[in-house]
Amino acid sequence: MEKDLIRIGDIEKFSLVDMPSKIAVVVFMQGCPWRCPFCYNQSLQNPTGETDAKWGHLLHLLEHRKGMIDAVVFSGGEPLLQTGLPDAMDEVKSMGFEVGLHTGGYNPEAFAKVIDKVIWVGFDIKAPLNAEHYKRATGGIGDVEKIKQSLDMLIKSGKHFECRTTCDPRLLDIADIYTIADELSALGVKEYYIQKYRPIPSDITTQESDCNKFFKDEKMLAYLRSKFEIFDVRK
Numbered sequence: 001m002e003k004d005l006i007r008i009g010d011i012e013k014f015s016l017v018d019m020p021s022k023i024a025v026v027v028f029m030q031g032c033p034w035r036c037p038f039c040y041n042q043s044l045q046n047p048t049g050e051t052d053a054k055w056g057h058l059l060h061l062l063e064h065r066k067g068m069i070d071a072v073v074f075s076g077g078e079p080l081l082q083t084g085l086p087d088a089m090d091e092v093k094s095m096g097f098e099v100g101l102h103t104g105g106y107n108p109e110a111f112a113k114v115i116d117k118v119i120w121v122g123f124d125i126k127a128p129l130n131a132e133h134y135k136r137a138t139g140g141i142g143d144v145e146k147i148k149q150s151l152d153m154l155i156k157s158g159k160h161f162e163c164r165t166t167c168d169p170r171l172l173d174i175a176d177i178y179t180i181a182d183e184l185s186a187l188g189v190k191e192y193y194i195q196k197y198r199p200i201p202s203d204i205t206t207q208e209s210d211c212n213k214f215f216k217d218e219k220m221l222a223y224l225r226s227k228f229e230i231f232d233v234r235k
Ligand code: SF4
Pocket: 032, 033, 034, 035, 036, 038, 039, 040, 041, 042, 044, 045, 076, 077, 078, 104
């Protein structure tokens, strides 16, 4: 059977911040099923685009970085959208690299096919885990039951992972962060981060002070520290 095409939007050749304690190459996979209002990677949303040309370029790059790079992180877009992801991960593993994944967990069936291949996952939590809020935070598309299935699978896998939330004040308020923290800690999540929203170019109404409020609320931050073994802010 012919190998599924891999669609890559971009490649970050050297990163110290996309996978804990690893020097990584980051592969931004083309295509995402969601339309989060705060998306900074809108050029990656369209599922068509560059194909194996960039995959060949990546393999060439990795061949020349052996010994200098520890891992390849598949990011997005949404990597789980691509049926060629399991083979792509196998290929870079066979070259001696470890594999990480950034995902929103939108498709548990696709997640099940790659979870054994990765050593670490960065799992995006867009909103409190209820249907209405999750739909709003993903542009009317996300199915929260599927996200819960993916997260459950990740927790049960025993893999190293983190959850993280971008604090877009148009979608979330302080009470929502408390709700997310309660939901995640009840599920057994140990590591959580909140990330600052930087207004996308089309957002001309959100003020800097709206974005900062999550990071100035000492009571909430103390609560988050109490809920997780590891908690931090990314501003
Ligand atoms: S999951 Fe949301 S933020 Fe991430 S690429 Fe897709 S639309 Fe953008």
